[in-house]
Amino acid sequence: MASAAEQLARNLSFSTFSKAKALQQRILFTLGALLVYRLGTFIPVPGIDPDAFRATFEQSQQGIIGMFNMFAGGAVERMAIFALNLIPYITASIVVQVVSTASPRLEALKKEGEAGRRKMNQYTRYLAVLFCAVQAYGIAVGLEGSQGVVLNPGWFFRISTVITLVGGTMFLMWLGEQITARGVGNGISLIIFAGIVANLPATVAQTLELARTGAIPALAGLGMLVLALVVIAVIIFFERAQRRLLIQYPKRQVGNKMFQGDTSHLPLKLNTSGVIPVIFGSSLLLLPATIASFAAQGNAPAWLTTVTALLGRGQPLYLALFAFFIIFFAFFYTAIVFNPTETADNLKRSGGFIPGIRPGERTAQHIDYVLTRITVVGAIYLTVVALIPEVLFSQLAVSQFIGGTSLLIMVTVTLDTITQIQSHLVAQQYEGLLKKSRLGGGKRR
Numbered sequence: 001m002a003s004a005a006e007q008l009a010r011n012l013s014f015s016t017f018s019k020a021k022a023l024q025q026r027i028l029f030t031l032g033a034l035l036v037y038r039l040g041t042f043i044p045v046p047g048i049d050p051d052a053f054r055a056t057f058e059q060s061q062q063g064i065i066g067m068f069n070m071f072a073g074g075a076v077e078r079m080a081i082f083a084l085n086l087i088p089y090i091t092a093s094i095v096v097q098v099v100s101t102a103s104p105r106l107e108a109l110k111k112e113g114e115a116g117r118r119k120m121n122q123y124t125r126y127l128a129v130l131f132c133a134v135q136a137y138g139i140a141v142g143l144e145g146s147q148g149v150v151l152n153p154g155w156f157f158r159i160s161t162v163i164t165l166v167g168g169t170m171f172l173m174w175l176g177e178q179i180t181a182r183g184v185g186n187g188i189s190l191i192i193f194a195g196i197v198a199n200l201p202a203t204v205a206q207t208l209e210l211a212r213t214g215a216i217p218a219l220a221g222l223g224m225l226v227l228a229l230v231v232i233a234v235i236i237f238f239e240r241a242q243r244r245l246l247i248q249y250p251k252r253q254v255g256n257k258m259f260q261g262d263t264s265h266l267p268l269k270l271n272t273s274g275v276i277p278v279i280f281g282s283s284l285l286l287l288p289a290t291i292a293s294f295a296a297q298g299n300a301p302a303w304l305t306t307v308t309a310l311l312g313r314g315q316p317l318y319l320a321l322f323a324f325f326i327i328f329f330a331f332f333y334t335a336i337v338f339n340p341t342e343t344a345d346n347l348k349r350s351g352g353f354i355p356g357i358r359p360g361e362r363t364a365q366h367i368d369y370v371l372t373r374i375t376v377v378g379a380i381y382l383t384v385v386a387l388i389p390e391v392l393f394s395q396l397a398v399s400q401f402i403g404g405t406s407l408l409i410m411v412t413v414t415l416d417t418i419t420q421i422q423s424h425l426v427a428q429q430y431e432g433l434l435k436k437s438r439l440g441g442g443k444r445r
Contacts, residue, residue: 023184023424030183033175034194040082040171041075041195045164047157052148053079068286070406073195081168083139084132085195086188089173090283092128094329096120097336125173129166136165184424185417192279193413196406231385231404235411238381241270243374245367247352264352266343268371271378273333275412278386278405280333281325285318319390323383330379340367382408 044050057069057077069076072085100106100120109116140161144153172191179187207225211218244265310317344364353359357366385404 020425020428023421023428026182026184026424027421030179030185030190033179033183033187034190037082037172037175037191037194038073038198040168041073041080041198042078043081045079045081045083045161047151047160048079048143048149049151050078053143053146056146056149070199071192071195071282071286073198075195079143081164082172084135084165084169086169086172086176086191087283087286088132088135088169089124089128090188090279091131092124094280094284095127096124098332125170128173129170132166132169133162136162139165184420185413189275189279189409189413190417193410196410227388228407231388231407232411234381235385235408236415238271238378239269239274239412239415242267243270243370244268245354245370247347248355249350249352266347266354266367268338268367268374269378270374271330271381272338272371272375273330273378273382274416275409276333277326277329277379277382278408280329281322281386282405284325285322319387322390323387326383326386327379330382331375334371334375338371340364340371343367 054077057079068087071087072080072083075082075085096106100110106120106123109119112119137158140158143161144150144157150157176187176191179185179190181187183190204225210216211220211222244267247264247266249262249264341364344360344367347353347363348359354363354366357363385408388404
């Protein structure tokens with residue numbers, strides 16, 4: 001039998017949305033913030049020749065820079081103030097979360113509630129500034145090594161570039177937090193989503209143009225578009241898949257009345273970590289690879305050129321590291337967001353139990369066992385979907401193919417945002433029902 005919330009969700013309509021004024025304001029704020037972000041991707045860093053940089057970018061976009069440009073919404077090819085996007089912030093978040101598992105002090109902060117969370121966010125921002133400054137300086141040096149790109153090379157250009165790129169990333173961090181607090185959806189994910197979607201029409205057009213001119217076989221171009229649709233269907237299926245554990249509640253007596261035992265389900269998502277492992281894995285690969293790629297354009301040592309070649313998209317080392325990071329963060333992030341021991345304790349306090357499993361420690365072990373098994377399937381699914389474009393890239397040398405990483409981010413963020421919008425609409429209906437019940441009660445008196 002469907003729950004009250006499920007029945008309300010089925011009855012959602014356009015009239016319900018038209019009455020949700022607060023939700024409409026949140027959506028408009030989100031769209032306005034994303035528009036500001038898109039405008040910023042067209043403001044170039046001062047001191048460079050746009051035409052000369054465009055020529056340099058076209059020669060190097062086949063590698064890791066092309067992928068960075070995809071995440072940045074085309075800001076890299078224009079060397080805009082948002083060229084670094086949120087990659088340094090995401091990388092800093094990874095480092096802080098990993099270190100917190102080994103540091104008793106940070107672990108204690110995580111348990112302090114809202115105050116501890118604010119302190120952790122502050123540490124993350126400081127580390128993001130450091131990563132951003134290092135990455136921006138590497139880009140500035142790489143730009144000076146490119147012939148004719150920088151109008152006046154020197155320390156003034158390097159410092160101004162670092163300040164500009166760091167300021168752009170800090171602004172995006174603030175904008176993402178504002179979207180999360182005052183808009184709809186996760187602000188950081190939506191900014192990355194907006195960058196990928198902005199390049200979607202050009203990506204499809206370029207793929208079709210390559211097929212039309214014979215740069216790639218026409219059948220291969222059609223096959224890639226069909227494969228993209230199949231990947232979308234697979235992503236939706238796995239993101240909505242759940243493993244439901246049966247929870248049973250015993251009979252209870254309240255006063256002189258005896259209430260029958262009830263049954264419920266504990267839903268465990270097949271992919272509890274969502275798109276986080278793919279974003280984290282991409283960020284860790286993009287940070288050193290981008291610095292090495294830009295710096296290798298100048299008078300770079302041989303080892304730096306070798307590192308750039310090994311970390312190129314489609315290379316065996318790149319694929320192996322990408323797969324390792326996805327699998328690692330799938331388990332790591334699942335362990336952070338879901339605590340089997342805490343869940344088992346909550347069930348025990350509420351009187352619920354899994355049939356055939358003793359409450360307490362045995363229940364925690366059983367939940368952990370089931371969660372580990374489904375996380376293995378979820379990690380394999382994420383790895384396969386994310387590596388599909390990389391294999392195709394190495395075989396067909398198509399730089400702007402709509403790959404699994406971008407599709408995974410787009411579909412997952414879309415599903416999460418729709419879920420939040422639906423939650424707001426359900427809450428709106430609940431409020432309407434409560435008001436009607438109060439009015440009705442007043443009339444009966």
